[in-house]
Amino acid sequence: MSGIDFKKLSKFSRHAPRYTSYPTAVEFRDLTPEDIIDELKSDKPLSLYFHLPFCRSACYFCGCNVVYTSKADKRRRYIDYLKRELDIWAKYLDTSRMVRQLHFGGGTPTFFTPEELEEIYEIIYSHFKNFEDDAEISVEIDPRFFSQKHMDVMRKYGVNRISFGVQDFNEETQKAVNRIQPFDLTKEAVDIARAAGIDSINVDLIYGLPFQTLETFKKTLELVKELDPDRLAVFNYAHVPWLKKGMRKIDETTLPSPEEKLKIFKYVIDFFENNGYKMVGMDHFAKPDDELFKAIEKGELHRNFQGYTTKGGADLIGFGLTSISETENAYFQNYKDLKNYEKAIDEGKLPTFRGVILNEEDKIRKYVIMEMMANFSFDIKRFEEKFGIDFFKKFENEIKELQEFVDEGLVEITPEKISVNKTGTLLIRNIVLPFDEYFKKMKNQKVFSKSI
Known part of the structure; x- marks a missing residue:
C-alpha cells in the first residue's frame, strides 16, 4: 500500500509554518x-x-x-x-x-x-x-x-x-x-x-x-x-x-x-x-x-x-494587487489594498510596499530549507562546494534537533546526504524547522497550522 507509518505521522504532526518558497517570513x-x-x-x-x-x-x-x-x-x-x-x-x-x-x-x-x-x-x-x-x-x-x-x-x-x-x-x-x-x-x-x-x-x-x-x-x-x-x-x-x-x-x-x-x-x-x-x-x-x-x-x-x-x-x-516577487537576493510584495495600489501607480511608482533583502545567512538557510522541501533530500557535499562552509560544523545544533526524526527512522543522515523517507515527506515542514532561525521568534504567534 502507501508505505507510510501513520502512527508516526500522527505523533509528529505539529504546528508549523506553511513554507512556499521562502523560510517562514524572513x-x-x-x-x-x-x-x-x-x-x-x-x-x-x-x-x-x-x-x-x-x-x-x-x-x-x-x-x-x-x-x-x-x-x-x-x-x-x-x-x-x-x-x-x-x-x-x-x-x-x-x-x-x-x-x-x-x-x-x-x-x-x-x-x-x-x-x-x-x-x-x-x-x-x-x-x-x-x-x-x-x-x-x-x-x-x-x-x-x-x-x-x-x-x-x-x-x-x-x-x-x-x-x-x-x-x-x-x-x-x-x-x-x-x-x-x-x-x-x-x-x-x-x-x-x-x-x-x-x-x-x-x-x-x-x-x-x-x-x-x-x-x-x-x-x-x-x-x-x-x-x-x-x-x-x-x-x-x-x-x-x-x-x-x-x-x-x-x-x-x-x-x-x-x-x-x-x-x-x-x-x-x-x-x-x-x-x-x-x-x-x-x-x-x-x-x-x-x-x-x-x-x-x-x-x-x-x-x-x-x-x-x-x-x-x-x-x-508578480504583477497586480498583493503579488509577491522573488529574486535571488530579495522578496517583495505589492500593496494588498486597491486604494494604495492605485495611488502608487497614479504617482508613477512601482506598487511595492514591503519585502526583504536577504543577507548571506538568509540565503544559506533558504537553500537548505528549499532543497529539502522540494526534493526531500539534501546533498551536503554540493552545499559545501557552493558556500565554502563545513555543513556539520555550522549546523551542529540543528543536526542535534533532527535526532528525534532520525531515531524514528524518518530521516537518515550520512556524511554526504540527508534523506527523508516517505512518511517523513509528509512532515517535511516540521523536519526543516531546525534550520529556520525565524521560527523561534514567531512560534508564539497564532499563525501556524497542523501538518495533517
Whole structure:
C-alpha cells in the first residue's frame, strides 16, 4: 500500500509554518521601490505571475487575497491599472529577458470575460515577447466561471496548463463553504480543456472541510477519477479564522476530527497510488509520465509561490494587487489594498510596499530549507562546494534537533546526504524547522497550522 507509518505521522504532526518558497517570513519590512531596483538587473529567465483578484462571492475556506464584486467597472478599472503598472515595470525590468513561466492566479481569473482576458494577454505580450520554447503558460480556473470562449482565448495565447478548483463534490460540504459546484459542471469544464488540446490538467482538493467524512470523501475521489487529471493537489484545510474573516462563517463543530482527517488522508494516498498516480511531496500526486514526477526522481524539483514546479532558476516577478516577487537576493510584495495600489501607480511608482533583502545567512538557510522541501533530500557535499562552509560544523545544533526524526527512522543522515523517507515527506515542514532561525521568534504567534 502507501508505505507510510501513520502512527508516526500522527505523533509528529505539529504546528508549523506553511513554507512556499521562502523560510517562514524572513521578517518582511517596509521597502520603497528604489530598494529593489538593483534586484531587477539580471539576465536570468523570468517567471511572470499575474494576480487577478476578483471573485463574485466568498468561498469560506479560502485563504487567498480576494476582492469580492459583481461589478464590471471594477474589472475594467483593474485592467487599466495593470497596464499602467506594466508600463512602470518596463522602466526598470529588461522585458527582453526570456520568459520561462506565465501564470494567472486569483481570485478567479476567468471571472474576467473572454474579451477582457484577451486584452490582458495582449498587454502582457506587448511587453514580453521572448518565451522559451517549452514555457509553461498556466491558469487557475473556477469551473463555475469558464466557457468555450475563455478556452479559445487561452489557447490563442499559448496556455498549456490548467488547474481546476474542485475541493469536494459533497453537496452538504459545498453548502457549508458557500461553493456550489456540481460534478457535471466541472466535468464539462475539463472536457472543454481536453478538447482544446490541454494535456496537463491539475485538480485541487481539500480535506478537513465541514461535514467531510471518510465515506463522503470516497465518493468525491471516485468522481475525480472520472475527470482523469494529470496532477492533483490535495491540501489540508488550515482553519485560521483569526487571519481570514471568511473562515469565521464556518461552524467549527462541523469540521472533521484530527483522527477522521488522518483516515481521509491515508485513504487518499492509497486511492491515487492504486489508480496510477505517484505521490510527489506532501500534497501532490502525478502520473508517472508527468514531468513533475520525473523531476523529483532526478532531484530537480523546485517550489515557488504556486507550489511545486519543474521551472526553477528564474526570477519571479508578480504583477497586480498583493503579488509577491522573488529574486535571488530579495522578496517583495505589492500593496494588498486597491486604494494604495492605485495611488502608487497614479504617482508613477512601482506598487511595492514591503519585502526583504536577504543577507548571506538568509540565503544559506533558504537553500537548505528549499532543497529539502522540494526534493526531500539534501546533498551536503554540493552545499559545501557552493558556500565554502563545513555543513556539520555550522549546523551542529540543528543536526542535534533532527535526532528525534532520525531515531524514528524518518530521516537518515550520512556524511554526504540527508534523506527523508516517505512518511517523513509528509512532515517535511516540521523536519526543516531546525534550520529556520525565524521560527523561534514567531512560534508564539497564532499563525501556524497542523501538518495533517
